[in-house]
Amino acid sequence: MGKVRIISAGGLSTVQDLGRYGYQRFGLSPAGAVDDFSLRVGNLLLGNDPGAAALEMTGLGPTAEFLEDTLFALTGGDLGPSLDGVDLPLWEVLFATRGSVLSFAGLRRGLRGYLSVAGGFDVPEVLGSRSTDLTAGLGGWEGRALRSGDTLTTFPAVRPSGIVGRRLHPSRLPHFASPYTLRVVLGPQQAFFTAEAVETFLLSSYEVTPQLDRVGIKFKGPTLAHAGSTDLISEGNPLGALQVPKGGLPILLLASRHTVGGYPKVAVVTGSDLYQAGQMKPGDIVTFQAVTLQEAHQLWRSYIASFGKLRAILG
Amino acid sequence: MSAVVRFFPAGDRALLVELGDGIDPETNRRVRALLQLLDRIPVAGVRDVIPSYRSLLVDYDPAVVDRGELEARLRERLGRLDQASLPPPRMVEIPTLYGGDMGPDLEFVARHHGLTPEEVVKLHAGGEYLVYLVGFSPGFPFLGGLPRELATPRLDNPRLRVPAGSVAIGGEQTGVYPFPTAGGWRLIGRTPLQLFDPGRSEPFLLAPGDLVRFVPISREEFHRLQQDAVSKGLGSGD
Numbered sequence: 097m098g099k100v101r102i103i104s105a106g107g108l109s110t111v112q113d114l115g116r117y118g119y120q121r122f123g124l125s126p127a128g129a130v131d132d133f134s135l136r137v138g139n140l141l142l143g144n145d146p147g148a149a150a151l152e153m154t155g156l157g158p159t160a161e162f163l164e165d166t167l168f169a170l171t172g173g174d175l176g177p178s179l180d181g182v183d184l185p186l187w188e189v190l191f192a193t194r195g196s197v198l199s200f201a202g203l204r205r206g207l208r209g210y211l212s213v214a215g216g217f218d219v220p221e222v223l224g225s226r227s228t229d230l231t232a233g234l235g236g237w238e239g240r241a242l243r244s245g246d247t248l249t250t251f252p253a254v255r256p257s258g259i260v261g262r263r264l265h266p267s268r269l270p271h272f273a274s275p276y277t278l279r280v281v282l283g284p285q286q287a288f289f290t291a292e293a294v295e296t297f298l299l300s301s302y303e304v305t306p307q308l309d310r311v312g313i314k315f316k317g318p319t320l321a322h323a324g325s326t327d328l329i330s331e332g333n334p335l336g337a338l339q340v341p342k343g344g345l346p347i348l349l350l351a352s353r354h355t356v357g358g359y360p361k362v363a364v365v366t367g368s369d370l371y372q373a374g375q376m377k378p379g380d381i382v383t384f385q386a387v388t389l390q391e392a393h394q395l396w397r398s399y400i401a402s403f404g405k406l407r408a409i410l411g
Numbered sequence: 412m413s414a415v416v417r418f419f420p421a422g423d424r425a426l427l428v429e430l431g432d433g434i435d436p437e438t439n440r441r442v443r444a445l446l447q448l449l450d451r452i453p454v455a456g457v458r459d460v461i462p463s464y465r466s467l468l469v470d471y472d473p474a475v476v477d478r479g480e481l482e483a484r485l486r487e488r489l490g491r492l493d494q495a496s497l498p499p500p501r502m503v504e505i506p507t508l509y510g511g512d513m514g515p516d517l518e519f520v521a522r523h524h525g526l527t528p529e530e531v532v533k534l535h536a537g538g539e540y541l542v543y544l545v546g547f548s549p550g551f552p553f554l555g556g557l558p559r560e561l562a563t564p565r566l567d568n569p570r571l572r573v574p575a576g577s578v579a580i581g582g583e584q585t586g587v588y589p590f591p592t593a594g595g596w597r598l599i600g601r602t603p604l605q606l607f608d609p610g611r612s613e614p615f616l617l618a619p620g621d622l623v624r625f626v627p628i629s630r631e632e633f634h635r636l637q638q639d640a641v642s643k644g645l646g647s648g649d
Contacts, residue, residue, distance in 0.1 A: 120461045120470075122546075123546040125549075281422050283420055284420065285419075329434060331461075331465075334425035337422065355546040356547055364420075367473075393423055393473045
């Protein structure tokens with residue numbers, strides 16, 4: 097069992113797993129890691145369940161002390177990590193001796209880093225998940241972002257030793273670099289837009305604006321004309337939806353989105369590509385590429401199968 | 412009689428099932444009937460379901476259930492909606508302290524309609540409201556049934572902080588804010604009840620299909636109910 101004490105908080109750092117499902121009918125957003133790829137890989141490297149709770153760190157990482165010897169991994173965006181002043185690699189199982197201090201120099205690539213520990217973080221399961229829901233103030237560490245002085249404990253490691261240095265093969269590393277391409281399935285409200293608007297959406301580049309958080313990303317770029325009314329009777333919001341309010345600029349809905357909404361959705365980002373949105377920062381450029389539903393399902397099956405393969409390789 | 416049901420892919424991991432075109436109690440009842448059949452006999456691979464006014468969003472894992480299979484399972488249940496046995500609606504009373512500092516817009520709403528504040532309270536508390544859906548934010552009920560003569564335009568500039576428990580009117584809707592949030596609805600009162608408390612055995616006070624009545628209470632009752640909630644450990648009483 098390990099303990100990690102936060103010395104200074106940095107940017108927004110929250111405990112996240114793969115999300116809280118079953119309560120969207122009451123308005124609870126699933127939350128969960130915005131970049132689920134990086135969460136899963138960090139856990140698999142450590143021999144954890146892919147959905148074990150990790151620390152999602154945004155932009156500026158925290159400074160933290162390991163109070164016990166701990167196996168850990170850093171995945172996702174590159175926040176410039178070092179341990180007692182020595183630079184650390186991402187996507188690799190690392191070992192911290194008791195008393196060593198993890199710190200981050202600043203953002204080099206992507207936006208969100210994940211700190212996974214062997215065993216996963218031991219926070220109470222609330223309504224079936226350890227994810228922090230900042231809106232409802234529940235889950236994770238006391239329902240809030242971490243602050244200096246908080247001390248997270250970890251579950252006992254599943255694979256306590258002999259895995260230091262295990263890493264993801266470089267060919268499997270995601271790039272997390274602008275320009276991004278996100279594949280989408282058009283709809284469910286494609287009919288609310290003119291044919292030209294759908295064409296514009298697929299042929300243009302969009303820029304990520306500073307209006308970005310765990311709820312969603314607002315883009316700027318060519319506006320999309322609605323064919324008629326923009327009023328939709330409020331309905332469930334799927335993860336990855338690109339909703340287009342009256343102004344005509346798309347907003348991508350992420351893990352902590354509102355459960356229902358009344359804006360027409362021109363398209364939804366595929367489950368296989370959405371994790372990349374978790375690494376986008378203001379100024380990044382994105383294009384959207386339409387695929388058929390069948391193609392998207394094939395992509396999703398490969399995406400999920402890749403974690404199974406990784407698990408098998410790591411043994 | 413049943414309207415045509417339409418299916419729309421909402422990306423590769425969600426299917427939108429539309430059961431009607433408008434906001435009406437019968438369409439919403441059919442939404443809840445389908446939800447109940449899905450709860451009773453779950454479909455493998457369905458991870459979550461979001462019922463709303465006239466549709467369900469079915470969140471599924473296409474690595475477990477393919478789209479054709481899912482649609483077939485949904486059609487089976489749609490063919491048996493009559494077999495859903497929706498319980499008689501629960502009537503949930505929301506004790507509400509109207510006006511004053513708890514309902515700073517009551518006077519405005521009254522003036523707007525040429526009524527006295529007492530008449531507004533009588534009309535609002537005289538209504539019976541259907542919870543069409545709970546969502547947007549945790550525990551927020553979308554209520555139908557506001558008397559037409561109380562429909563009031565929203566604020567031009569939303570408040571940055573609406574206190575938890577605020578009972579409000581926004582356009583033709585009325586509702587209760589479960590959390591302190593920004594909001595543009597007209598605040599006419601406040602309830603000491605907590606609409607959402609993760610520590611309770613039933614964390615959410617309201618569910619789709621419930622009926623709601625607002626019951627006017629005095630300031631003394633408000634404080635007593637708030638104290639009760641705190642002493643039972645039911646919440647902060649904010």
